[in-house]
Amino acid sequence: MSAEDVVRALKRRGETVATAESLTAGLVTAELTSVPGSSAVVRGGLVVYATDLKHALAGVDAALLADRGAVHPEVARQLAEGARERCGATWGLGLTGVAGPDSQDGVAPGTVHIGLSGPSGSFVDTLTLGGDRHEVRARSTAAALDLLHTHLEIPDE
Numbered sequence: 001m002s003a004e005d006v007v008r009a010l011k012r013r014g015e016t017v018a019t020a021e022s023l024t025a026g027l028v029t030a031e032l033t034s035v036p037g038s039s040a041v042v043r044g045g046l047v048v049y050a051t052d053l054k055h056a057l058a059g060v061d062a063a064l065l066a067d068r069g070a071v072h073p074e075v076a077r078q079l080a081e082g083a084r085e086r087c088g089a090t091w092g093l094g095l096t097g098v099a100g101p102d103s104q105d106g107v108a109p110g111t112v113h114i115g116l117s118g119p120s121g122s123f124v125d126t127l128t129l130g131g132d133r134h135e136v137r138a139r140s141t142a143a144a145l146d147l148l149h150t151h152l153e154i155p156d157e
Helices: 003-013 027-033 051-056 062-068 073-087 133-152
Strands: 017-021 042-047 091-097 111-118 121-128
Touching: 003 027, 003 133, 017 027, 017 073, 027 042, 027 133, 042 073, 051 062, 062 073, 073 091, 073 111, 073 121, 091 133, 111 133, 121 133
Parallel strands: 017 042, 017 091
Antiparallel strands: 091 111, 111 121
């Protein structure tokens, strides 16, 4: 789905979104805000590229980051929850992963965790994407928008 589809669905539902992005460093928020009228539904975004900022700005548990590293499904879930809570949005998206070309903390390039937090709870989608750094980040952005749009199309979420 496109950013236009997501913005239209959020408007129809009277809901908002916020992001906490590591892997994509603001690409999801930039894509959403490229849509005219998106200011009605996009609350904001946190770029938490540095590990310490995941804790300081998005509220990711410091012990989790120390024990498991920054690229972990639970980190993505907590990023999504942190974005939602800190920005006062209906929905939160959190992205972490390894764009490459090198692995990070033993995690292979192309590993991506996308967290989604919404009115009925939160969960994580884990992907393994091919391609170079640019392609992994672009595909992660598209996957995050698709994930949110899928949940926006579920009645009474």
